[in-house]
Amino acid sequence: MVFRMTAKKRTLLGDVARAAGVSTASVSRVLNGAPHVSERLREKVEAAVERLGYVPDGTARALASRHVGAIGALVPTLDNPIFSAMIDSLERRLKHHDCRLLIATYHYNLDDELEALRTLLQQGIDGAVLIGHDHRPAALALLRQYALPYLSCWHSEEDPDWPSIGFDNAAPARRLAEHLLELGHRRIAVVTAPTVGNDRARARLRGFRDALDDAGVALPIDRIVTVDYGIEEGAYALQLLMGLDPAPTAILCGNDTLAFGVMLAAQKAGIRMPEELSVTGFDDLPQARFMVPPLTTVAAPAGDIGRRVADALAARIHRQPALHCQVIEAPLVLRGSTAAPPSDQ
Amino acid sequence: MVFRMTAKKRTLLGDVARAAGVSTASVSRVLNGAPHVSERLREKVEAAVERLGYVPDGTARALASRHVGAIGALVPTLDNPIFSAMIDSLERRLKHHDCRLLIATYHYNLDDELEALRTLLQQGIDGAVLIGHDHRPAALALLRQYALPYLSCWHSEEDPDWPSIGFDNAAPARRLAEHLLELGHRRIAVVTAPTVGNDRARARLRGFRDALDDAGVALPIDRIVTVDYGIEEGAYALQLLMGLDPAPTAILCGNDTLAFGVMLAAQKAGIRMPEELSVTGFDDLPQARFMVPPLTTVAAPAGDIGRRVADALAARIHRQPALHCQVIEAPLVLRGSTAAPPSDQ
DNA sequence: AGTCGACTTGTAAGCGCTTACAAATCGATC
DNA sequence: GATCGATTTGTAAGCGCTTACAAGTCGACT
Numbered sequence: 001m002v003f004r005m006t007a008k009k010r011t012l013l014g015d016v017a018r019a020a021g022v023s024t025a026s027v028s029r030v031l032n033g034a035p036h037v038s039e040r041l042r043e044k045v046e047a048a049v050e051r052l053g054y055v056p057d058g059t060a061r062a063l064a065s066r067h068v069g070a071i072g073a074l075v076p077t078l079d080n081p082i083f084s085a086m087i088d089s090l091e092r093r094l095k096h097h098d099c100r101l102l103i104a105t106y107h108y109n110l111d112d113e114l115e116a117l118r119t120l121l122q123q124g125i126d127g128a129v130l131i132g133h134d135h136r137p138a139a140l141a142l143l144r145q146y147a148l149p150y151l152s153c154w155h156s157e158e159d160p161d162w163p164s165i166g167f168d169n170a171a172p173a174r175r176l177a178e179h180l181l182e183l184g185h186r187r188i189a190v191v192t193a194p195t196v197g198n199d200r201a202r203a204r205l206r207g208f209r210d211a212l213d214d215a216g217v218a219l220p221i222d223r224i225v226t227v228d229y230g231i232e233e234g235a236y237a238l239q240l241l242m243g244l245d246p247a248p249t250a251i252l253c254g255n256d257t258l259a260f261g262v263m264l265a266a267q268k269a270g271i272r273m274p275e276e277l278s279v280t281g282f283d284d285l286p287q288a289r290f291m292v293p294p295l296t297t298v299a300a301p302a303g304d305i306g307r308r309v310a311d312a313l314a315a316r317i318h319r320q321p322a323l324h325c326q327v328i329e330a331p332l333v334l335r336g337s338t339a340a341p342p343s344d345q
Numbered sequence: 346m347v348f349r350m351t352a353k354k355r356t357l358l359g360d361v362a363r364a365a366g367v368s369t370a371s372v373s374r375v376l377n378g379a380p381h382v383s384e385r386l387r388e389k390v391e392a393a394v395e396r397l398g399y400v401p402d403g404t405a406r407a408l409a410s411r412h413v414g415a416i417g418a419l420v421p422t423l424d425n426p427i428f429s430a431m432i433d434s435l436e437r438r439l440k441h442h443d444c445r446l447l448i449a450t451y452h453y454n455l456d457d458e459l460e461a462l463r464t465l466l467q468q469g470i471d472g473a474v475l476i477g478h479d480h481r482p483a484a485l486a487l488l489r490q491y492a493l494p495y496l497s498c499w500h501s502e503e504d505p506d507w508p509s510i511g512f513d514n515a516a517p518a519r520r521l522a523e524h525l526l527e528l529g530h531r532r533i534a535v536v537t538a539p540t541v542g543n544d545r546a547r548a549r550l551r552g553f554r555d556a557l558d559d560a561g562v563a564l565p566i567d568r569i570v571t572v573d574y575g576i577e578e579g580a581y582a583l584q585l586l587m588g589l590d591p592a593p594t595a596i597l598c599g600n601d602t603l604a605f606g607v608m609l610a611a612q613k614a615g616i617r618m619p620e621e622l623s624v625t626g627f628d629d630l631p632q633a634r635f636m637v638p639p640l641t642t643v644a645a646p647a648g649d650i651g652r653r654v655a656d657a658l659a660a661r662i663h664r665q666p667a668l669h670c671q672v673i674e675a676p677l678v679l680r681g682s683t684a685a686p687p688s689d690q
Numbered sequence: 691a692g693t694c695g696a697c698t699t700g701t702a703a704g705c706g707c708t709t710a711c712a713a714a715t716c717g718a719t720c
Numbered sequence: 721g722a723t724c725g726a727t728t729t730g731t732a733a734g735c736g737c738t739t740a741c742a743a744g745t746c747g748a749c750t
Contacts, residue, residue, distance in 0.1 A: 012736060023700045028738055036698060058469040059413060060736035062404040063705050069468060070447065077433060084429035088422060091450055100468050102415065103446050105436055123414060123445050124403040231631050264635040286576050290609040292637055357706060368730045373708055381728055405706035408735050 011052045020048035031056060062124060070100035071127040071313055072120035076108045076198075080229060080257065082283045082302050083131070086153075089306030090129070097314035099126070108229075110197040114139050121146050127313040133157045133164070133199040149316035153305050155199055156327045163322070165308045167330035169200045172298040173207025173252070175332055176280045179296070180250045181215050183340045185278065188212060189223040189248035191237040191258050201254050204282060208252050223248055227258070234261020235268075242269065249277065249341035256281035256288050259295055263337070267292075274339035284333050293336030301328045356397045365393035376401060407469060415445035416472040416658055417465035421453045421543075425574060425602065427628045427647050428476070431499075434651030435474075442659035444471070453574075455542045459484050466491050472658040478502045478509070479544040494661035498650050500544055501672045508667070510653045512675035514545045517643040518552025518597070520677050521625045524641070525595045526560045528685045530623065533557060534568040534593035536582040536603050546599050549627060553597050568593060572603070579606020580613075587614065594622065594686035601626035601633050604640055608682070612637075619684035629678050638681030646673045 013031075017024045022041060029037050030045040048054070062068040071094065078084045091101045102125060104116035114136040120128065121142060127149040130139070135152075140161055143150045156168040180188055190209075195202040205224075212219045225240050227233035234257065241248055253259035259281030263273060271277050273293055281288055281297035288295040308326060315322040358376075362369045367386060374382050375390040393399070407413040416439065423429045436446045449465055451457035459481040465473065466487060472494040475484070480497075485506055488495045501513040525533055533553075540547040550569075557564045570585050572578035579602065586593055598604035604626030608618060616622050618638055626633055626642035633640040653671060660667040 010736095013738095014736080024737080025701075025739075026699060029699090032738085034739095036696095038698065041699080055463075055467055057408075057736055058467050059404060059407040059411075060705090061738075062469070063402075063408045063707085064736075064738040066404075066705075066738095068404060078423070078429040078436070079426075079433050081424075081426050081429070084423040084426070084432075087429075087448070088424050088450060091423070091448055092452075100464065101448050103432070103436055103448050105433060107437075118400075119445065122400055122403050124407070231635060260632065260635060267637060287605065287632055290576060290605060292612060355706095358708095359706080369707080370709075370731080371729060374729090377708085379709095381726095383728060386729080402706055405735090406708075408737085409706075409708040411708095411735075 010057075011054045013054070013056065016045065016048045016052055016054045019052060020044045068124040068126055069098065070102050070125055071129065071317075072102040072104065072117075072123075072125040074104050074106060074113055074116055074120070074128065074130045076131060077105050077229075078103070080255075081285050082255070082300055085302040086306040089303040090310050091306075093307045093310035094314070097310060099310075099314060099317075108194070108198060110134065110136050114142075117142060121148070126317050127151075129153060129309050129313060133159065133162065134197050149313055151309055151313055151316075153309055154300075155203070156325075157199070158325055160324075163312070163316075163324050165305055165312060165326040165328070167301060167305075167328045169203035169330075170207035170210070172330050172332055173204040173282065174211045175207075176282075176296070176298065177208045177211030177252060178215075179332070179334065179338065180252070180278060180280070181211065181217065183250075183278065183338060185250040185341050186217055187223075187246060187248045187341075188217065188219065188250045188252060189225070189241045189244075190219065190252045190254075191225045191227065191234060191241075191262060192254040193229050193258070194226055204254055229255065229257060231257055231261040231264065234258035234263075235265035236261075238262045238265035238269070242266075242271070250338070251277065251279050253279065253281050256283040256285045256295065256297055259297070259337075260287065260291065263291055263295070274337055276342055278338040278341070280338060288333075289335060291337065296335045296338040297333050299331050299333050301330060304328055355402075356399045358399070358401065361390065361393045361397055361399045364397060365389045413469040413471055414443065415447050415470055416474065416662075417447045417449065417462075417468075417470040419449050419451060419458055419461055419465070419473065419475045421476055422450050422574075423448070425600075426630050427600070427645055430647040431651040431654075434648040435655050436651075438652045438655035439659070442655060444655075444659060444662075453539070453542060455479065455481050459487075462487060466493070471662050472496075474498060474654050474658060477544050478504065478507065479542050494658055496654055496658055496661075498654055499645075500548070501670075502544070503670055505669075508657070508661075508669050510650055510657060510671040510673070512646060512650075512673045514548035514675075515552035515555070517675050517677055518549040518627065519556045520552075521627075521641070521643065522553045522556030522597060523560075524677070524679065524683060525597070525623060525625070526556065526562065528595075528623065528683060530595040530686050531562055532568075532591060532593045532686075533562065533564070533595045533597060534570070534586045534589075535564065535597045535599075536570050536572065536579060536586075536607060537599040538574050538603070539571055549599055574600070574602060576602055576606040576609065579603035579608075580610035581606070583607045583610035583614070587611075587616070595683070596622065596624050598624065598626050601628040601630045601640065601642055604642070604682075605632065605636065608636055608640070619682055621687055623683040623686070625683060633678070634680060636682065641680045641683040642678050644676050644678050646675060649673055 017027045075083045106112035129151045131154045133155045152162045153165045155166045192205050193201045225237040227237050281295045284297045284299035312322045362372045420428050449461035474496045476499045478500045497507045497509045499511045537550050538546045570582040572582050626640045629642045629644035657667045
């Protein structure tokens with residue numbers, strides 16, 4: 001007599017079918033909530049599933065159904081809290097759609113983004129979401145080739161090729177600059193992240209510049225500092241800018257983290273804010289309102305974007321209609337870090 | 346001339362085999378770098394792959410090989426930068442092992458963690474990493490049942506059931522408290538995250554308490570405030586503590602974010618730090634050293650953990666030996682937020 | 691009672707790849 | 721030159737599920 005005490009094989013769908021006295025197709029139908037299944041069949045199958053503790057195999061299901069039950073997200077980095085906030089809400093919302101999340105980061109290198117996309121597609125995903133509007137053309141080709149639902153977010157470009165969910169980066173940036181102009185600033189500097197392959201940074205810079213141009217205020221090249229994303233880098237930027245003669249009375253930062261760095265360095269240098277120097281950010285990270293002084297910035301709707309992306313991608317995956325383009329408001333948040341320039345200017 | 350403009354089926358492995366004039370097994374072998382493949386065969390196959398632009402199908406490969414090429418990470422939340430830093434480094438390192446990352450969050454609800462684990466296992470992963478040592482017993486059973494490599498991290502408990510990579514949460518907490526005692530503090534308060542299902546919070550609290558106990562300094566119940574993770578919550582905790590009579594001269598916070606909240610609220614309340622109030626954190630987020638005053642805290646080795654988890658899990662997946670338990674140093678970072686208590690105490 | 695259509699269920703052919711096993715090839719040895 | 725072992729390649733049977741299609745069931749209608 002041969003006992004298979006060794007290979008205690010997992011219970012398979014076929015085992016359930018046998019136990020319930022039905023066909024494998026019926027079990028599959030019950031499991032997937034297919035239509036045209038009698039109540040009696042359903043109960044029999046569910047009882048058998050329960051009794052045997054059956055759990056379907058995701059990989060087999062994926063191969064047979066051509067649906068893996070996961071989407072891929074390509075983000076520049078998770079080190080920026082604004083992106084991790086977005087990913088957090090995206091993942092939470094995806095659960096409601098019975099969908100998992102694969103993450104890949106590319107640290108602002110578009111070639112790495114393309115490579116990561118290729119990898120995710122090969123791995124198997126039902127949809128993809130990318131950040132921003134700047135991508136290698138091959139990325140679009142790849143998404144098309146796989147005929148997968150996809151989305152870009154965090155921007156508001158209307159592009160027939162790229163469904164999107166995001167906000168206008170330029171307009172609020174412009175309004176920040178106008179706010180400074182209204183306060184009386186004329187020597188305004190900008191600290192920006194590298195704009196290559198980063199349309200958001202570019203749009204914000206454009207917003208700043210347009211406002212100054214329209215007001216007839218110059219933005220000489222040495223008042224634009226480009227640094228990588230980071231607090232240290234912001235601190236370094238302040239040093240550079242304060243070395244100018246005359247020094248700027250206000251600094252527009254490409255995001256909150258840079259602003260934090262700028263403010264820190266200013267504090268260390270004994271520069272009083274906002275009396276001697278106004279600073280603005282972009283993102284409205286939780287810390288922004290707790291800075292000293294609280295940071296004037298723009299609220300990026302990270303959580304909202306995450307949820308909407310989940311819903312929109314799920315809709316597209318299930319072949320339901322979805323808006324091609326969703327633009328969300330990104331409101332100005334005026335706080336204490338901006339004020340009129342020193343009167344002796 | 347006939348263009349196949351209609352049913353342009355994807356190129357499959359079989360197509361490559363035919364084009365190269367070899368068997369499907371050979372193509373598979375070349376693709377997977379199997380041993381015993383002649384140079385000539387390899388070249389033929391690689392040429393065909395290149396020519397046809399063949400890309401293997403991840404789902405089919407997963408089903409046939411029982412390897413999906415991805416691991417799952419279960420984290421409480423990505424909203425805490427310390428976790429997103431860890432995930433960021435984990436994902437980067439996983440790339441070196443040709444492995445993708447599936448993320449699930451459970452927002453400190455262990456039942457949700459279990460459920461998320463179940464989902465990930467069903468989805469198909471080659472390994473799993475969980476945060477901390479507190480989990481539902483069913484989680485362990487599930488991992489065992491799937492016979493998958495797994496790891497817990499962010500703690501230093503030696504548990505034969507749980508391979509781990511992390512740091513001692515209690516010891517540095519204890520040293521923070523001792524640091525305050527040495528400075529002369531006697532009325533010390535604690536702000537902690539809820540300890541249910543959170544061994545890290547519990548360990549830190551225990552470290553605080555042990556130090557005070559050993560010094561014969563009381564820690565009355567009303568000097569322990571339990572709040573959820575968040576800046577707002579830290580601010581609220583400060584309000585409570587400053588309502589005490591006498592008020593504490595120092596506050597030990599369960600993590601940096603709570604400390605940020607405490608410091609903010611103190612600043613708003615006009616309490617000078619560190620002269621009137623000392624504050625400590627735990628994590629050493631980038632912002633910590635930029636607070637005013639800079640925050641005394643403990644540096645949680647998030648990046649290091651992420652990398653080591655990637656390496657260890659990859660090793661286990663490939664059946665290579667791996668340490669059961671790795672304990673990393675989490676050094677104290679003494680900064681300006683701690684000083685001697687007011688002399689009139 | 692016979693027929694039709696709507697609804698249920700079963701049969702079996704894949705999904706695209708891996709891999710055990712068998713077969714073939716190739717030197718080197720005696 | 722026959723023999724043996726080691727290496728290389730091919731054959732074909734899955735991996736566990738889904739789903740097109742066929743078959744069966746059932747009630748209503750003529």
